[in-house]
Amino acid sequence: MGRIIDQVRGMSLAEKRELAETLREAIAEELAAGAGEPDRCPRCGCPAFVRKGRDAAGRQRWL
Structure with a gap:
């Protein structure tokens, strides 16, 4: 896991x-x-959320 964190630190x-x-x-x-x-919510972590349809690529959207 430490290697991944080091790689992320080196990113723009x-x-x-x-x-x-x-x-x-x-x-x-x-x-x-x-x-x-x-x-x-898988996107932002908020405990109050609902499904909000799908995007153009067919992925689940959340609100």
Whole structure:
């Protein structure tokens, strides 16, 4: 895990933002694919959330 953190520290801000969004999407897709309803919003972590349709790529959206 330490190696990953070191790699993230070496990234530009734009790369970190892209990584964060990609991770959020991957987690949301995994949860929507059958892991059950999440306890918190997969995108922002808020405990008050609802499903908000799908985006153009077919990924679950959250509000």
